[in-house]
Amino acid sequence: DVKVTQSSRYLVKRTGEKVFLECVQDMDHENMFWYRQDPGLGLRLIYFSYDVKMKEKGDIPEGYSVSREKKERFSLILESASTNQTSMYLCASRQGGAGYEQYFGPGTRLTVT
């Protein structure tokens, strides 16, 4: 079974703090993704990575950066957290090629106060 884990289920940070969200997958997937999910707005793609050290912006990259130094690990960084970044963050991974589903981690609920 594919397993995607995220470093924290719940996180509370203060405005202006630098925040790291970590995601690890154990199935050697090429592709990894970060989404945020807010009520009424569905899933929005922040960044994704299709290989080590490679990244592409998603729909809402502003205020975020990412890092992928190893294939199994994809980090989302909030350089200076703001209250409008309070959200549920979901990581996902997917095998490269066509026709493969994404597997999601359990999510991190981040609150910025």
Next chain:
Amino acid sequence: ELKVEQNPLFLSMQEGKNYTIYCNYSTTSDRLYWYRQDPGKSLESLFVLLSNGAVKQEGRLMASLDTKARLSTLHITAAVHDLSATYFCAVDVKGAQKLVFGQGTRLTINP
């Protein structure tokens, strides 16, 4: 740009009834995925549909894909309370490795 629309967005139904959730998408694709999300939880894969006419069934849920109409349906038969959840469809973006998700359909099944 690929757009994916689900319909309805909210659905309240009684146990024992049948209903269908629709997923329309705007550009050619022959790969579509259905996910389920329980409140406060992450997304769980339900079905992978990889060709025109594909049909998959699991228990009371059946999903189908019509690539010519750019439409997928998720049919619920004789609904039970345990099926209450939010259901998302997602479509492959051609030439990319990412999916585009619909807005989700929040399904509530009342006893």
